[in-house]
Amino acid sequence: MAxxxxxxxxxxxxxxxxxxxxxxxxxxxxxxAETHSIVLQRIQMDAEDLDAIDLGEGxxxxxxxxxxxxxALIEKASGxxxxxxxxxxxxxxxxxxxxLPKSLQEQIKLAFSEDxxxxxxxxxxxxxILAIAAIGDIPFLDHRGRAYLRTQASWWRRTxxxxxxxxxxxxRLLQIRPTSVELHIGDEExxxxxxxxxxxxxENDADKLSxxxxxxxMSACDGRLSAMLVAPTSIVAYLAVLVRxxxxxxxxxxxxxxxxxxxxxMTADQDIDYRLDGRRRKASSIRFEVFPRAxxxxxxxxxxxxxxxxxxxxxxxxxxxxxxxxxRLNSLKGGLPLFxxxxxxDFKDLFQLLRDNTRVAxxxxxMMIASSVxxxxxxxxxxxxxxxxxxxxxxxxxxxxxxxxxxxxxxxTLMIAASRTxxxxxxxxxSMPALLAALLPIRELTxxxxxxxxxxxxxLGVAVISGIAAAYAHARENIMKSMPGVxxxxxxxxxxxVAGVGIGWAEPxxxxxxxxxxxxxxxxxxxxxxxxxxxxxxxxxKTAVRGLRVLAVAVVLMAVxxxxxxxxxxxxxxxxxxxxxEPVVLGSDHYILEEPQVQFDQDLVIVRATLVxxxxxxxxxxxxxxxxxxxxxxxxxxxxxxxxxxx
Numbered sequence: 001m002a003x004x005x006x007x008x009x010x011x012x013x014x015x016x017x018x019x020x021x022x023x024x025x026x027x028x029x030x031x032x033a034e035t036h037s038i039v040l041q042r043i044q045m046d047a048e049d050l051d052a053i054d055l056g057e058g059x060x061x062x063x064x065x066x067x068x069x070x071x072a073l074i075e076k077a078s079g080x081x082x083x084x085x086x087x088x089x090x091x092x093x094x095x096x097x098x099x100l101p102k103s104l105q106e107q108i109k110l111a112f113s114e115d116x117x118x119x120x121x122x123x124x125x126x127x128x129i130l131a132i133a134a135i136g137d138i139p140f141l142d143h144r145g146r147a148y149l150r151t152q153a154s155w156w157r158r159t160x161x162x163x164x165x166x167x168x169x170x171x172r173l174l175q176i177r178p179t180s181v182e183l184h185i186g187d188e189e190x191x192x193x194x195x196x197x198x199x200x201x202x203e204n205d206a207d208k209l210s211x212x213x214x215x216x217x218m219s220a221c222d223g224r225l226s227a228m229l230v231a232p233t234s235i236v237a238y239l240a241v242l243v244r245x246x247x248x249x250x251x252x253x254x255x256x257x258x259x260x261x262x263x264x265x266m267t268a269d270q271d272i273d274y275r276l277d278g279r280r281r282k283a284s285s286i287r288f289e290v291f292p293r294a295x296x297x298x299x300x301x302x303x304x305x306x307x308x309x310x311x312x313x314x315x316x317x318x319x320x321x322x323x324x325x326x327x328r329l330n331s332l333k334g335g336l337p338l339f340x341x342x343x344x345x346d347f348k349d350l351f352q353l354l355r356d357n358t359r360v361a362x363x364x365x366x367m368m369i370a371s372s373v374x375x376x377x378x379x380x381x382x383x384x385x386x387x388x389x390x391x392x393x394x395x396x397x398x399x400x401x402x403x404x405x406x407x408x409x410x411x412x413t414l415m416i417a418a419s420r421t422x423x424x425x426x427x428x429x430x431s432m433p434a435l436l437a438a439l440l441p442i443r444e445l446t447x448x449x450x451x452x453x454x455x456x457x458x459x460l461g462v463a464v465i466s467g468i469a470a471a472y473a474h475a476r477e478n479i480m481k482s483m484p485g486v487x488x489x490x491x492x493x494x495x496x497x498v499a500g501v502g503i504g505w506a507e508p509x510x511x512x513x514x515x516x517x518x519x520x521x522x523x524x525x526x527x528x529x530x531x532x533x534x535x536x537x538x539x540x541x542k543t544a545v546r547g548l549r550v551l552a553v554a555v556v557l558m559a560v561x562x563x564x565x566x567x568x569x570x571x572x573x574x575x576x577x578x579x580x581x582e583p584v585v586l587g588s589d590h591y592i593l594e595e596p597q598v599q600f601d602q603d604l605v606i607v608r609a610t611l612v613x614x615x616x617x618x619x620x621x622x623x624x625x626x627x628x629x630x631x632x633x634x635x636x637x638x639x640x641x642x643x644x645x646x647x
Contacts, residue, residue: 009109009110009112009113009114009115010113010114010115011036011038011109011112011113011114012038012060012112012113012114013037013038013039014038014039014040014041014060015033015038015039015040015041015059015060015061015062015085015112016040016041016043016055016059016060016061016062017029017030017033017040017041017042017043017062017064018043018045018050018061018062018063018064018065018073019042019043019044019045019062019063019064019065020044020045020046020064020065020066020069021044021046023064023065023087023089024089024090025064025087025089025104025108026064028104028105028108029062029064029087029108032105032108032109032112033112036112038112040062045065045069045073050072050073050076051076055076055080055082056080057080057081058080058081058082058083059080059082059083060082060083060084060085060112060114061073061077061082061083061084061085062085062087062111062112063084063085063086063087063111064087064088064089066089066092067092067093067094067130067277068279070094070130071127071128071130071276071277074121074128074130074295075128077295077296078121078291078294078295081296082296083116083296083297083298084116084295084296084297084298085110085111085112085113085297085298086098086100086107086111086297086298087104087107087108087111088100088107093130093131095107097130097131097204098204098297098299098300098303099299099300099301099302099303099306100299100300101300110298110300111298113298115298116296116297116298117221117296117297117298117299117303117304118221118293118294118295118296119220119221119293119295119296119297119299119307120203120220120221120222120223120224120290120291120292120293120294120295121203121290121291121294121295122201122203122225122288122289122290122291123288123289123291124201124274124276124286124287124288125281125283125285125286125287127276127279127281129201129203129276129277130203130204130277131202131203131204131277132200132201132202132203132204132277133199133200133201133203133274133275133276133277133288134198134199134200134201134274134275135198135199135200135201135266135272135273135274135275135286136179136196136197136198136199136230136272136273136274137172137175137176137177137197137198137273138197138198138200138230173235173238173239173336174235174335176197176235176238176335176336177335177336178195178196178197178231178335178336179195179196179197179268179270179272180193180194180195180268180269181193181194181195181196181266181267181268181272182266182267182268183264183265183266184263184264184265184266184267185259185261185263185264185315185317186261186262186263186264186315187263191267192319192322192324193324194229194231194322194323194324195231195323196229196230196231196322197230197231197232197238197336198230199227199228199229199230199266200227200228200230201225201226201227201228201264201288202218202225202226202227202228203220203225204218204220204307219306219307219308219309219310220307221293221307221308221309221310222308222309222310223262223290223292223293223310224260224261224262224290224310224315224316225260225261225262225264225288225290226258226259226260227258227259227260227261227264227288228256228257228258228259229256229257229258229259229319229322230255230256231255231256231257231321231322231323232255232336233255233323233336233337233340233341234336234337234338234339234340234341234537235336235337235338235339236338236339236340236535237254237255237340238255238336240254240255241255241256254321255321256321257318257319257320257321257322258316258317258318258319259315259316259317259318259319260315260316260317261315261316261317262289262290262292262315263287263288263289263290264287264288265285265286265287265288266285266286266287267284267285267286268284268285269284270284271283271284272284272286274286337537337540337541338541339534339535339536339537339541340536340537341537341540342536342537342538347538350474350475350538351405353474354401354402354405354414354474355402355414355417357398357399357401357402357418357421358399358402358414358417358418358420358421359417359421360420360421360424363395364395364421364424364425365424365428367393367394367395368394368395368396368424368425368428368429368493369428369432370393371390371391371393371394371395371429371493372390372394372428372429372430372432372433372493372496372497372500373432373433373436374386374387374389374390374393375387375390375391375394375429375433375493375494375496375497376432376433376436376437376497376500376501377436378390378448378494379433379446379448379449379494379497379498379501380436380437380440380442380444380446380501381446382446382447382448383448384448387448387491387494390493390494390497391491391492391493391494393493394429394492394493395425396422396425396426396429396492396493397470397490397492397525399418399421399422399425400418400422400467400470400492400522400525400526400529401467401470401471401474401525401529402414402417402418402421403415403418403419403422403526404467404471404525404526404527404529404530404533404551405529405530405533405538405539406418407526407530407547407550407551408530408533408534408538408539408543408544408547408548409538409539409543409544409547410543410546410547422522426496426518429493429496429497429500430496430497430499430500430503431500432500433496433497433498433499433500433501433504434500434501434503434504435500435504436500436504437500437501437503437504437505438504438505443505445510448494449498449501449510452494452495452498452513452514452517453498453509453510453513453514453517454513454565454568454569455495455513455516455517455520455562455565456562456563456565456566456569457559457562457563457565457566458566459517459520459521459524459562460520460523460524460555460558460559460562461524462490462521462524463490463520463521463522463523463524463525463528464524464525464527464528465528466490466521466524466525466528467490467524467525467526467527467528467529467532468528468529468531468532470490470525470529471528471529471530471532471533471536472532472536475532475533475536475538490521490525491521492518492521492522495514495515495517495518495521496514496515496518497514498510498513498514498517499511499514499515499518501514502514516561516562519558520558520562523551523554523555523558524555524558526551526554527548527551527552527554527555530544530547530548530551531548534548568600571600572598572599572600575596575598575605575607575633576596576597576598578632578633579593579596579598579607579609579629579633580593580596584625584628584629586621586624586625586628589613589614589615590614591611591612591613591625592611592612593609593610593611593612594609594610594611594612594644595609595610596608596609597609601638604636604637604638605633605635605636605637605638606637606638606640607629607637607638607639607640608640608641609640609641609642610641610642610643610644611625611641611642611643611644612644612646613643613644613645613646614645614646615645616643616645617643622639622641625639625641626639
């Protein structure tokens with residue numbers, strides 16, 4: 001069965017050929033017209049003024065001109081209802097804008113066809129826009145960024161190009177200054193005041209910029225212009241826009257608002273730089289207006305499919321991210337901050353919550369006593385379930401988060417109140433288990449107790465992540481329910497309970513190790529929570545720097561012993577692995593070390609293990625085994641063996 005072919009194009013009988021003098025396809029165009037008996041009237045744009053030429057009403061124009069000559073042609077064609085066919089030069093953007101065939105012969109044939117499609121015309125201050133208008137300073141979203149979006153390369157190549165563009169953009173970010181403007185949208189009588197970095201207005205979205213940022217395509221035949229208002233409230237927010245433009249996403253970036261309307265007017269107190277298809281302009285008032293179906297063109301066959309006609313007369317406004325609050329507008333006058341500054345309305349409820357967290361109320365005291373006693377019992381009983389219950393009950397996380405905000409904002413009242421509440425909680429969490437340990441006859445170092453005697457740098461990592469989660473949960477009321485999970489993760493009360501047990505047993509080693517773990521959690525949570533609050537905009541960087549310095553010094557001081565402890569843990573693990581790796585051979589017998597446990601006592605290494613042997617051993621043979629293990633480990637050891645005979 002033969003394949004279905006596209007119906008042949010019906011060609012013109014006569015047309016106007018409007019061309020630039022150096023267009024490379026003039027000979028081919030004239031040859032095609034002669035071959036098909038098409039009468040051509042040639043008009044050279046560099047030699048004749050179009051306004052002075054009467055081209056009649058209607059008719060067909062074959063446009064073989066440079067891109068910068070097209071706006072004048074389109075303006076005149078829309079006034080006399082002419083139909084335009086395009087034969088672009090090699091460097092022209094027309095092929096991309098109107099989906100023209102790649103072959104020159106196919107382009108010529110399409111240009112001389114009779115069929116045409118009506119499309120909208122968008123004017124900016126009475127100038128025609130072919131594809132895009134870019135207003136203000138929008139690094140990466142300008143022509144270089146759009147060139148990147150057109151790149152049909154591998155993912156790795158696109159990633160490399162994106163990195164290059166990000167680097168060049170980063171050099172411009174600190175120079176961006178939002179512009180205060182008034183927006184008149186559609187037929188709205190009242191204006192909107194805002195501060196924008198830039199605006200991208202699309203007539204033809206051949207570069208798929210709207211798809212990259214908005215997840216939808218624009219149409220050149222819907223009677224509406226599509227405007228993306230880039231209004232970030234911080235440099236970080238603008239970087240989020242760039243990531244979305246470069247790699248795509250699933251939602252509109254918070255710093256981008258979207259307008260679909262017939263008219264848009266922007267006014268400012270000063271001139272604004274803007275570009276119309278690359279043409280530089282400057283004005284204090286910029287007016288956009290769409291004229292539906294005012295131009296007839298001859299695009300490629302896929303153009304109609306990608307640019308459907310629109311029938312909806314309503315404006316589409318997605319302005320939730322547009323800064324309009326007076327306090328926000330004032331904060332942007334000096335330029336974009338690194339992080340978005342929270343407004344007073346944003347942190348009013350949060351600060352009230354943080355102040356409430358610092359009160360030494362009866363509920364706080366009762367829950368601290370209950371959680372500390374429960375933790376102590378769980379430690380003595382070696383019950384992970386009981387200890388977990390104590391973690392959930394413990395209210396100690398909340399005042400630590402309040403302390404972090406106090407340090408960040410240098411709020412002395414909040415710091416003092418939070419410190420007082422933490423101190424009371426610590427005293428209760430240590431004293432109650434100490435009393436319980438002194439009264440109970442049990443003196444066994446259970447695994448749950450031992451697990452909290454040797455903190456490492458990994459515990460500091462857990463505390464840092466938990467602090468981030470705790471601060472974020474406090475700032476977002478809808479996820480405060482996750483706080484019990486954070487409390488379980490960081491486990492503040494159990495190490496204090498172990499410290500109390502150490503006091504009750506008069507064991508300084510137990511007390512010291514557990515208190516080091518608690519201080520690790522305290523410093524890690526406070527530092528990371530403060531940094532999180534700063535990133536979320538709850539304190540200016542200048543104010544926060546001093547407090548963050550203090551917390552950073554505390555983190556470094558804590559990290560030193562924790563790193564040493566971690567190094568020791570690594571050494572212990574390596575030694576235990578080495579002891580398990582192969583049996584000890586003594587004569588013809590093989591001896592296996594099961595469940596070796598290694599402990600450091602200053603420079604001495606204590607090895608405890610079960611020795612599985614085929615017979616009983618005398619002291620001399622045990623000394624030989626000890627010597628062989630010392631040679632294998634290359635260090636002196638104290639060997640504590642439990643002999644198990646297996647025949």
